[in-house]
Every structure is written in C-alpha cells, then in structure tokens.
Amino acid sequence: MPDWTQPAREEVRRYFARVRASLAESDADPDEVVGDLDRHIAEEIAAARLAVVTEEDARRILARIGPLDSQLCAEPRRPTPVENNRRQPKPKPWHVSLVLFGIVLPVITLAFEYFTGMCAALLFDPLPTLWHVLLVATVPFANFLVWRAVRNESTEAQTRFGWVNGFAFGIGLVYVLLFLPLTPFAIPGLIVYGIGLLPLAPLLSLIATLNLRYRLRGARGAGLRLPGLWSGAGLAWLVLLALALPSIVGEIGLRKASSSDAGTRMKGIRWLRALGSEDVLLRACYGRPKRVENIYSFGEPVTPEAARTIYYLVTGCAFNTVPPPKLYAGRGRWRVLEEEFTWDNDQAGDAVAGRVKGLSLASSRQDASVDADAAIGYLEWTLEFKNVSSLQREARAQIALPPGAVVSRLTLWIDGEEREAAFAGRSQVRTAYQEVVQHRRDPVLVTTCGPDRVLLQCYPVPANGGVMKCRVGVTTPLVLTQAEEAFLRGPFFLERNFTLPEDFRHSLWIESRGSLQAQGNRLSSERGKDNRFALRGRVADLELAGPESVVRVSRSGESRQAWVNDSRSAEPQIIRQRIVEAEAKLSGRVVIVVDGTRGMDQFYPAIAEALSKLPDGLELAVLLAADGFESICAAQKGDATLYSRVADRLRKIKAKGGHDNVPALLRAWELAAENRSGVLVWIHGPQPVLLDTAEELRQRLERRGGHPLLCEIQTQAGPNRVAEKLDGLDSVMATPRLGNLSDDLARLFNSWRGKSLQLVRERSGGDLPATTLGGKQTSLHLARLWARDEVLRLSAARKFNQAMQLAERYQLVTALSGAVVLETKAQYERAGLKPAEPASVPAVPEPQTWILILIGLAVFAPNLPRRRPRAD
C-alpha cells in the first residue's frame, strides 16, 4: 500500500467533492461513482508502482481521468414550471375517459356498494370484509398514479408504476369475471334506466387500466418492455386468495360436514374444527337458500338448518348465542332488504331460533314472595320487549324454572290494561296462538319445553320502537337442605331471540316473613311492607342464572307441616304438605356421563374435585360424550385411589367442538340398568342442537318406570334439546344449582347416604276440622304444587284427559297444558277458551281467601277483553 501525503489526499477529496456536486441532478448514484473513481485511482497508482503519492502524482492521475463531461453525463434538461405551463396541452379526450372510467366510476361504485349494500342484498356480497374494500380501492388509486405519470410524461419509477398497474389489473380481472354474468343485463339496464353503469364498472375500469399501461409503456420508449403486469397481477391474486382462504376452507368443510356419508361428515367436522372460520359458518346459519352469500361460495348452498347443526358441532355453542353476522352495510332505502334477510322464519313455531334484528328486552323485574315455613315461593317475572325494526317481531325465550316449579299465571298488557291468560290443553292454546298471530293480533303463549323449562312467545312487538309487556307467575317449592335452611332460585333465560343491552340488569325484589340472605353481593337487605324481610338488587343476565341470585331462606326447624283449604278443587279438600326425613338408599352403581363439548374444560376440575366426595364401595363408571362416547372408567368398585385416578384423567381432557350426548347416555343407561339401584348422572353444558333422535332414550326411561334415575346437572345457562324430549318423565330429575358445580355435585352425591329431607304433598277430605291439622295454613300455591305433582303422576299412568283437566282447573302450565292470552272475547270464543278470572290468579304476596272474595265481588262483570282499536 502506497503512502499518501496530506496535500495529495486533499487534492483527491476536492475532486470527489466536485464529482458529487456535478452528479446532484443526475440519475447516477454519487457514492457509487466516487467509489468507482477511487478504485480507478488505486489501479493507476498500482500501475505506476508509486510508493508515495504526492500532490503532483494526484494531480497527474486526476488530469488523466479528466473532469466529468456534464454534457454527456447529465439528464436532458427538464422544462421549468413556467415553460411547462406555457406548453401544457389541453386535456385530450382519452385523458377524460381514463379519469372517468378508471378512477371516478370505480370510486363511485365502491362507495355506493359500501354504503348501500345493494349488490350484497340482491345478488352476492362483493365486499365481504374491509380488506376487500381496501383491495378494490387500490384499482382507482393505482389508475390515478399511472394516469398522473402518463400525463406528466414522467419517465421516473416506471418499473414501480408497472407493478402498481399490474396489481390493479389483477384485482380488476377477478371482479370483471365475477360480474360477467351481469353484463348482458347491465347493458340494457344502462340504456333503459341508466343504472347499468355500476355493474359495468369493473369491466370499464379494467379497460382503462390496460389503456393506461399501454400509454405508460409508450412513454418509456419504443421497444422497452414495461415490467410488472403478471407479477403485479399475481401478487393481487395471492392477496385475494389469502383473504378468501378462510371462506374456501369453510365452504369445503361445510360441504363435507353436510355429506350423507358419516365418515365424510366426521372428516368435515374435524376439518372445520381445525381450520374453519366461524364467521363463514355463521353466515351459512343465517343464509338464504339458493342465494350466494359471498363471492367464494360454490355449488348448492348448505341449508341454514344443516349449517346450524354443523356450527354447533364445530364450535360447541349454538349459532344464536352469538350476534348475527354483519353481512353488509345495508342502509337507507336498502334497509328493507336487510330485514328481509333476517326475516323470522320461526315465528309462531316452537323453537326460539336466531336473534332477531331490532328486538331487545327493555326492562325486566322479578318480584317474589316466600313462605319459609311452608317452603313455598311465588315469583312474578315482568318483561317488556322493544322493537326498533320496521317489521313487527315475535319475542321468544326459553325460561328455566326453579326445580319442581310450575307456571301459574300469565298476563299481557293490552292498551295499558292487564289481561289474564286462558289455561287449556297444549295443542288448543298453541292453535289459538298461531291463529291470532296470523291475523297480527296480540297474543302471548307459554308452554313447557322440557323438565323445569317453559317457552314464552309474545307477538307482535310493534315496529319502530313499539313495546310489549307481559308477566309470568311461577309457583315454586323451596330447595330444602336442612330443616332450618332452604333456598329460592328464580327463573332465568336459557335461550332467547332478542338482545340485551350491554349494561342491562334484571331488577329483583324478594320478600319473606323469615330472614333472607343473599348468596352473593348483588342483593342488599331491605324492609318490605308489614315489616317483612326483603332483598333487592339489580343483576346481570349471567348472574341471574348463577349463584349470585340464589337466596338463602331461614326457617323454623319445627315447621314440618303446612296445609291449605283447596278452593280450586271440585270437591272440598285439604292439601297437606309434610317435611319428612327419608333414609337415603345408597346407589349401587353410578354411571357419570361428562359432556365433551367445548367450554366444558373449565368445569372438569370441579367435577374431578366432586368425585372425591363419592362414597366408598360404590360401583363407578365414567363416560365422556365426544364424537360418540369414550370410556374414562369402566364399571368397577370405587375407592379413593380410583376416584383420584379418574379425576386426574378428567383434568387432562381438552374439549373441542359440540357433541351429541345421546349415544353416551344410551350406553350409560345400559350400564346403570345392569344394577338394581343404578343412577345415571349427566353433567353437561347447553345442548342447543338435537343431533339425532332422543326417542330411544325416552322409551327406555319411560318404560323402565323410574329406574335407573337420570340426574342431569347443567353447568351453564342454555337450551337443552335432549332434556326437552324427556319432558314429563318422573325418572328424570334436574339437580338444583345453588352454588358452584363442585358443591352442587357433592350435595347430590351426599343425598345417596345418610338422611335427606323430602317434601310430601297429599290431599284429604275437606271435612277435617282445622284443629286436627298440624302446622300452619298457607296459600293456594300449595294446592298448585300438589296439582302439578298429580298431573305428572296421572300422565305417567297415561290418564292424560284427567291430567289435562286438573291442569286447566288449577291454571297450570304443564307438559299437557299451556297458557295463552288473546286480544278479544271473540278470539277466546272461537278457540273455545275462557280467560282466568282476575280474582283467581295468584299475586305477590298471595292474598288470603277473604280478600279474594272481596276482589271477586268488586268486579262488576266478567272482565271481558275489549277489542283494541287498530290502525290497520
């Protein structure tokens, strides 16, 4: 390496500075050029074999290299802005048409579709996500960039513009192909109505894109290729494919999962569980048959019914437990189309089905009165529905009742007046309801839909902000855990087709002569009328179904009997209730079925913990209901080691998707039936979809006559289609949920050993003197609960007529009877129904008999409903 003198270095540095300055306006990279010159100087020095580079040497070498010839290096001089303006030509016609069809029309079309959702409403959704909106927006944007470059005759960054143009070409081509079937209709539409331009927008803008490319290439120079057409288009297709992937995977999975072949069906379900998009599935659940819901659908669409089942199997929850999909931004004049899409096909049917747009619960209050000594409660739930849509709506909800409870009152407010329900046979009241719904009048209907659950239907909740108010009265026995302690739990929603505002709260007020204690911190103590104890508070919907709303009632341990003079009976009779201590029979074999549905994972530790409370010496079998069933523990004598092993296994299970529990229940029934005192315990989450018939299970439970007993315990609020099919069977028992799952299971397991308290209701002749009747006189609710038991007993004995008459006489909603409120007297007469007398319905607190007589006298004439004036 030669040595440089300082002046030599300075000489070269000055030369490089001049080079850099002269290249400032050039396309050449100054750093690169200086580097090249540096190397060139080094080569010269090496060739001259210089040991020391002096200033003179540097000057000589630089002189040989010579100065940069700016005339040869510099770019052609660009005109100044003044010259530019002077020479600016008038816009050429092709400029105008390129701006119009390549930029303005796509922007207008995109905005129109985004804000109105017209194409999505009428044909298919071209903008299913915001990403699609952005992708389509790149077309006019890219056209604008290229148009500007062409107009300015710019030769800069042409490769980049080539790519941008190719990207726009790729997006445009896909949309041209999508809208191709519309083109033959769009042209006459354009001529006749002038609106055909919108469906033609993709084609026109694609032509503009290609035209712009041709002009850009021309500006580049003859013979020079413009890169980026297919590369840009390929990139656009890759992006579109990436966006489409969830939809394509979902569509493939949906078709597999709805196959008639069981193997393919299972593969489809597993495919969707692993890769599927819940949004795609949800769209299919609300889809309209024979209409393509998004641009990636192909073939015959899967029916909404099939999609709803698949949605459950994949996600483990019902499609109507999540908000409906936002299909398009339907607004303004196209709003009707959106509502047509969400038309309530299940109106007046017996399924709650999907959430209805615009319908919500405006208010909810529960007023309860407790007779602690008689261990009876009565609760009224007043609900007010609001409908902000432009169509009349039906509000439907499945309501869980407290264990052993019965609906004993139903009221509807018509023009501010309370109208009471008629109680009659189930089919009679449903027919009357459907008839009235057809004529768009005001009815409300309550029927049972499984053990301890009823279906409430109200129609019509008036459109455009109209409200509808109704009330359901529930007579319930308290859950006795000890002689001094009982629990009251209120009704709650299992399933609903209306929404609840985010901050919605149910208002609760519970009264008793004995002291009351709330389980959680949501209810606070209050003093009621006549110095009664009271609890009041506001609870969220989830809390209404949870332990927060369970109330502990203190009672006198001495109160073991209660009675009432039954004024409802045709013959004078007295209904008595005794609290008896029954010796629990140790179950010989317990077969536990654990639901494997997603969401149950969180309860497996609680179940595992409760297993340790099982008595030793019991035979235990555990099945997991997951894609059929899986044996966790074969039937064998249990001890602490076995229970611990099973508990460990349970804790490790990962629940996926939704599962039909019926195959596991059938197998469990067989195992339990092998033992003379076998019990089947079914621990499950909501069962929103009945995947296969439960008739075989019902047959076995019905025909075997109370053995083996099926104790079902539900972990979370939600519908249970299997339990609905087991309505009215005395061998099916819902385990009351009073606290956390582990404690409730332990309470169930403990009931199989030692002594347990039972409420026994019986009747005797009305001629018994009151002095001979032990205990306290209570309200008619006792007679209603007795009648409920009697209806069950008569049904089991297949004496359906007697059972139905009894339910009608006591105004109860049972598996055989229902309650309906109609609007006019004529409607009642046509249906052969008679509404309950206002004096005969229960209230909070239940009035004494003499008050009822006074009310009866005060009523001048039968309070026949008056016809409500209607605008239509």
Next chain:
Amino acid sequence: MNDFFDNWTVQVRKGVLELCILNALAEQERYGYDLVKTLVTVPGLGVTEGTLYPLLSRLRVAGLVSARLEESTQGPARKYYSLTKDGRKIMSVMNEYLETLNRGTRQLLSKGERYA
C-alpha cells in the same frame, strides 16, 4: 459554425455512448478500469475516463447492467460489470435501430457527397 458542430457532436456522442458501453459488455463481463480504458480509445467518442463511471452507474440503476465486486491479488478490489437480460434486449433493439438509421443516413450521405 464551430459551436453548431460542437453541439451536434455532443448530441451524437451522447446518443451512442451508452450503446457503446452495452456493446463493450456484450461478449463477457469486464471490470471497470479495463472497460474504461477500452472505451476512451474508441476514435471519435472523445470521452474522459471520469465521464464513464456516472454512465455505468446510471445503466446499473436502470437495471441494464449489473455489477459485482471481487478481491484482486494484483491491486484493489475489482468491480466487474455485465449485461442484464433487459440490458441485452435493449442493446439488441438499439443496435437494430442504429443500423436502420445508418442505412437511411448513408443513402442521404451519398447524395450529399455528390453535391458537396
């Protein structure tokens, strides 16, 4: 008269200089120093060594020429230039164009010489 001629030669040299660089690289890749030394000897081109490096840089930025550095045992690292696919294509088009232009020009030249 001289000014007009000087301007004209600048325009002609400018037009063919880049083509000369492309053609010089047509056969094989060459390192910068060697390439520059070759081009400055082309009669009539009248270009300084320093002028060629900015042109090479411009051609590289335009994607017509690619460059790579290689360590040398005989001196500093050498920068080798070669034609890219695009460069080869444009060279071919430019050569063809120049050939056509030359043919047309020659026809006119022969007439002009006759009357000079």
